[in-house]
Amino acid sequence: MDMRIPSVNPGHIRLMIADHHALCCAGMATMFRTVPEVGEVAVATSAGQALRLARLFQPAVVLMDATLPNFGGFDAARQLQVIRPECGTIFIDHAVCPVHIRAALRAGARGYWTKHASFDQIVHAVRRVVRGERSFCPEVQAHLVQTRAGMHFQADLVGTPLSRLTPRELEVLVYLADGMSVKCCAQRMSLSASTVDNHKARLMRKLDVHNVVQLVKLAAREGLIDP
Numbered sequence: 738m739d740m741r742i743p744s745v746n747p748g749h750i751r752l753m754i755a756d757h758h759a760l761c762c763a764g765m766a767t768m769f770r771t772v773p774e775v776g777e778v779a780v781a782t783s784a785g786q787a788l789r790l791a792r793l794f795q796p797a798v799v800l801m802d803a804t805l806p807n808f809g810g811f812d813a814a815r816q817l818q819v820i821r822p823e824c825g826t827i828f829i830d831h832a833v834c835p836v837h838i839r840a841a842l843r844a845g846a847r848g849y850w851t852k853h854a855s856f857d858q859i860v861h862a863v864r865r866v867v868r869g870e871r872s873f874c875p876e877v878q879a880h881l882v883q884t885r886a887g888m889h890f891q892a893d894l895v896g897t898p899l900s901r902l903t904p905r906e907l908e909v910l911v912y913l914a915d916g917m918s919v920k921c922c923a924q925r926m927s928l929s930a931s932t933v934d935n936h937k938a939r940l941m942r943k944l945d946v947h948n949v950v951q952l953v954k955l956a957a958r959e960g961l962i963d964p
Contacts, residue, residue, distance in 0.1 A: 750867055753779045753796035755787040755813070756829070757805055763771055765800065771861055773865075774872055784809030788816055796824055798863050803830035803837045803849075807925075808911045811837075814844035825866035829859075833876045836907065836959065838890045843904065848872040898944050899959055906940040911947065914956035 752775050756762045762958045763782040769775050779794045781787035784805050791799070801810045801816065816827045827848035830839045841849050847866045849860060851874055862872035871888075873881060880890050899907065905926075911923040919937065946952050 738764070750775045750798060750863065751777050751779075751794065751796045752863065753781065753787065753790060753794060754785070755798045755805065755810065756802040757782050757798060758802075768807055768856055769860075774864065782808040784813040787813050788820070790842075791817055791821055791824065791907045798866050799824060799826045800859070800863075801826050801828050801846075803828045803834070803841065807915050807917065808840065808908060811844045812925075814846055818845045827859075827866055827872065833874070835890065838877055839904075840907075842888055842890060850878050851876075852873045863926075867956060888952045898955060901943045903939055906936050906943070909936040910944075910952065910956060913937060915916050 748771075749792075752769055754762050754765050756765070759782050766778045766780050769778050777794075779796065781790050781791055784807075787799065787801070799814075801814055803810055805813070810828065814823060814828075817824055817826060825847040826845065827850065828837065828846050830837055830849065831853050832851055832853075838849055848862050848871060850862055850872070855860075856876060858874075865872040877890065881888055902910065908920060908926065912925060913919075917925070919930050919933050922928075922955075923933045926933065941947065941952065944952070944955060946955060
C-alpha cells in the first residue's frame with residue numbers, strides 16, 4: 738500500500754475516538770497525540786457521549802468502534818451526518834464483517850479498517866478522510882463497487898441467514914438480540930410497536946428461529962453482538 742500521501746498542516750486535525758473500551762480509547766489517543774497533523778484528540782466511550790461531544794468538539798474525523806452496543810456506532814454515524822456533515826467517520830472493527838460494512842456504508846462512513854491494521858495505516862486513513870477521500874482496508878476495498886446510487890459492498894452472502902433480511906429487519910434483530918424490548922426498540926427506531934412486531938415476526942420466519950434465545954445465538958454466531 739502506498740503510504741506517501743503528503744501530510745496536512747501541522748495541528749490541523751481535530752480527532753475523536755469512540756470506543757466502549759476505555760483502555761483502547763486512552764491508548765489510541767496517546768498515540769495520535771504524537772502525530773504532527775493532529776491538533777486535539779477527544780475520546781468517548783458510548784454512542785451518546787460521542788454525539789454530545791461532537792457538538793462541542795467539532796471533530797474533523799471520528800474513529801468509531803463498529804462494535805458499540807446496540808449498533809450504536811452506526812446510529813451515531815448517521816446522526817453525525819446531520820449535525821456535522823463535514824466530519825468523516827472511519828469505522829474500526831475486530832474483523833471484516835459484511836453486515837457491519839454494509840451498515841457503515843449506509844451510515845455514510847468514509848472508511849472501514851480492522852484492529853489488525855498498523856497504526857501507520859490508521860493515520861494514513863485519517864489523512865485521506867481529512868482530504869475528502871475514502872479509506873478502506875484491502876479486504877473491503879476488493880468488494881466495493883461505486884454506482885450512481887453510491888458505494889456498495891458486494892461480498893457474496895448467498896446462503897447465509899442474514900442475506901434474507903432487509904436493513905430494517907437486521908436493525909430490529911440486533912436490538913432484540915441485545916436484550917431490548919419491542920417497546921424500547923420502537924422508541925429507538927421512531928416506529929410503532931406494532932411495526933417492530935411485524936419486523937420481528939418476518940425476520941424470525943426468514944431465519945427459522947422460534948424464540949429470543951435462538952435469535953441471540955444466531956446474532957452472536959454472525960458477529961452482530963458480543964457472544
